[in-house]
Amino acid sequence: MTTERTGSPSLIDVARAAGVSTATAGRALGGYGQVSERARERVLRAAAELGYRTNSLARSMITGSTHTIGVIVTDVANPFFAMALRGITDVAHPAGFEVLLVNTGRNVEAEQRAVTVMSEKRVDGIIVAAARPSRGRHLKQTIDAGVPVVLLDREVSGVSEADTVTIDNEHAAGEATRHLLELGHRRIGLVTEAGDEFGRLRRPGNRRKGLLPSALRLRGYLRALEEAGLPVEESLVATAQYDRESAYEAAGRLLSLPEPPSAVLCTDNVLASGAYRAVQDSGLRIPEEISVVGFDDEPWTTLVRPALTVVEQPDYELGLRAGRQLLHRLDGGSGSAKPQSVRLRATLVVRDSTACRR
Amino acid sequence: MTTERTGSPSLIDVARAAGVSTATAGRALGGYGQVSERARERVLRAAAELGYRTNSLARSMITGSTHTIGVIVTDVANPFFAMALRGITDVAHPAGFEVLLVNTGRNVEAEQRAVTVMSEKRVDGIIVAAARPSRGRHLKQTIDAGVPVVLLDREVSGVSEADTVTIDNEHAAGEATRHLLELGHRRIGLVTEAGDEFGRLRRPGNRRKGLLPSALRLRGYLRALEEAGLPVEESLVATAQYDRESAYEAAGRLLSLPEPPSAVLCTDNVLASGAYRAVQDSGLRIPEEISVVGFDDEPWTTLVRPALTVVEQPDYELGLRAGRQLLHRLDGGSGSAKPQSVRLRATLVVRDSTACRR
DNA sequence: CTGAAAGCGCTTACAG
């Protein structure tokens, strides 16, 4: 029976109108198999007249592919992820893939639910910026169930089968720290959300995966100090929640230390804006009295005075590469090839907020 | 025949393992209909053991709902849309809806394709920030085909059946202009991407829908000047492409006018950052020698010195309301109720970049 | 090149 008024016209309706079988109509419309020019024309005309739209659900159920990739991030409103997301869509759309987006708000349960739902919706693959590098069982299961996963921005312990596209955070933070060391700074403060990893990181030989970017940056900072033969002082590592206000307070704590740092490094763009504000409010002159380094090259960093020295992350490219990685794997070519690991370099951009220690 | 090794286990496999019919297994797993406690337990256990994941495609094909909403924006990387998008996901996810995201890059053809694909994927509804307010046929067709559409941030001519969630741009720009007028400014420059609408807007009685926010802001500016009995000078309206560099140049043109403005209003956050930069580089002191007003309350506006006076748009709420609007319509309650039109107010936040004309 | 038939994996009356 035909669904004439209930919903949208089906292939049956089109086939009937064109005077062919549904098989032929499907071939003409779907661009597969062989169809005579004459049949094709009649089908296309009928489809246009009826306002026919293919039902992708039915097609996907048969073909096994939805041409949809899942993208899971912790916060789309963070410029870093917003840019990465654009990188992903910019490679996905031209390739004929749609993006199913989930924002987890850094909640692992939300991430687990997202992965489940995406599996049920039969996405072809998933790109995920994991909320917690130590929680990866759901991702492992997803891969085992045959859904390719690309880890974005952060590796996850126990998910070694996934492709990985990250930034060399440890090296980047090291660069920034060395830059300050070369300027003569000996007491360098850090504003980070990974302060609680301090103890774990100090234990030597701790090379396991599963650290958030901020923790890796903390490690880069610590290593650079050690290599310079400087003592690491825990009071110089100020922990903040992941928001501007908390970073403001953390930076304030550094500045009011009995022996305050002569330079401050922030491990992230959100924290940097809060810390920069705190330094402004402290009345200290940048860079004469204190040097400041941020992470991520947001537009505002060149608008403030003095312009901020930053570690510039290739956020857009990160997304681009993750998208390509996934599409490549879906292409079948590399179907079950061994996981690829791409690590992009961040660049230190020296501007006016860093200067020699007076 | 069972798909035992080919793919993931199906309901048939679960039913067999649990010793019940697929109908019963489906009821137990899907949470619909009546199932005895005993049967439910056996089914759930079997499903867990097999690692069963429901196939949403099959379910959706029958139920007619995918629990997915399409979201179309011009640029996810723009903080304004990034925030709106988060508003949408924040209301969609808790309600059990996923978001299918398309970035059009302001390209109408991309938008048309997006709408088609989303229809074919049978999204339950679409939220769209249209690329061109004058091009709405594809949206109209979508609505006619039974897919609810909510217009975000911009109305589209000829799509009167859609719900609408916008900001009162004309009023907001008027407020900003009046603020400058009250400070004694008589020559107020505008940096906008809608400069080419200048002629059309000046013709009185032009009340048709289908103007981009920037054009509405231009209109608000023009009206405020007229109401103040001031002549409108075309040379004070500097047109820019939608990027920082172009805004930098446009602002530069204003400043090098024979008789330059004593105040500049920017109709958008991207343009504002470029214009602010141009003023900085001009050497003019803000606000002593020139006042500056921006749009959108980005974090950087309080980081620059002097802090920027801005029109603050409720970007997050815009997304939230659009999401709610759509979900409400999907709830059936308001199924075919007449279209709702929500207009949110933007707020003028006066800071240090505006002062009395000297 | 074309069509009849089977089948993708579910849900939904319907009868018991």
Added chain:
DNA sequence: CTGAAAGCGCTTACAG
């Protein structure tokens, strides 16, 4: 509460 059967709208061998 349970199950056999029909059906959602397509694509895919298979035979002609």
